[in-house]
Amino acid sequence: MVIGSAIIDLDMPGNASLKDKRRVVKSIIARLRRDYNLAAAEVDAHESWRRAVIAIVTVSTDAGYAHGLLEKAVTGLEESRLDCVLADYRIEIW
Secondary structure (H helix, E strand, O other): OEEEEEEEEEEOOOOOOHHHHHHHHHHHHHHHHHHHOOEEEEEEOOOOOOEEEEEEEEEEOOHHHHHHHHHHHHHHHHHHOOOOEEEEEEEEEO
């Protein structure tokens, strides 16, 4: 069994409140779950209006597949969201 995780650091310069941030983060998490069948949650920067840290996780029997799926999800997020900027991400496979 292989566990793959990605920590995604997002900048959201257009947000003016925590309410704006929650709207964006909920939408991102729902899309990651729906489109890529990944577990996703906001894991840090909860009180910051303009920053979010999201973790995504998958379980597989193949490390290459898990890594590829996480890369695909990060790339899809970066290309589809105009209201946030991908500041950094890291992928770990166990």
